[in-house]
Amino acid sequence: METLRHVVVFVHLIGFAVLFGAWAVQAFGGRRQFTRLMTIGMTIAAVAGLALAAPWGVSYELNYVKIGVKLVVLLVIGALLGIGGARQKRGASVPAAMFWLVGLLTAANAAIAVIWR
Numbered sequence: 001m002e003t004l005r006h007v008v009v010f011v012h013l014i015g016f017a018v019l020f021g022a023w024a025v026q027a028f029g030g031r032r033q034f035t036r037l038m039t040i041g042m043t044i045a046a047v048a049g050l051a052l053a054a055p056w057g058v059s060y061e062l063n064y065v066k067i068g069v070k071l072v073v074l075l076v077i078g079a080l081l082g083i084g085g086a087r088q089k090r091g092a093s094v095p096a097a098m099f100w101l102v103g104l105l106t107a108a109n110a111a112i113a114v115i116w117r
């Protein structure tokens with residue numbers, strides 16, 4: 001059970017890497033657009049994260065305040081990707097603040113995960 005949980009944490013980290021990596025490519029490649037890969041990474045992180053939010057394969061108490069904050073942050077990221085993606089489909093560009101916020105909030109969720117105990 002514990003090993004399976006570690007595998008799900010690994011999948012969760014792959015989702016984070018795909019989301020943040022796809023965002024970093026755009027941020028440093030100069031195009032600053034939202035891509036399908038960001039949504040895919042976010043979805044992987046979300047599904048694995050929700051599975052990890054249940055208390056299985058752990059011998060300690062989960063921090064539900066922290067998990068709740070991470071869920072809210074993820075929902076904001078999802079909303080930003082949704083709104084920005086819709087704007088792109090209409091031929092408009094993603095506002096700079098919206099683009100940078102996605103990277104910032106993704107990094108913030110990783111920071112919350114590792115720093116807040």
Ligand code: HEM
Pocket residue numbers: 005009012013016019042045046048049050052053058067068070071074077105106107109110113114
């Ligand atoms: C963009 C969104 C997210 C990012 C970047 C992210 C990042 C991370 C990282 C880096 C870890 C590993 C921390 C460690 O092992 O010390 C982690 C663990 C975890 N995440 Fe997330 N996360 C995200 C979304 C979520 C969501 C939405 C949930 C649940 C609603 C969630 C629940 C968890 C749980 C429960 C763990 C602990 C796993 C364990 O140690 O058993 N995460 N997350």
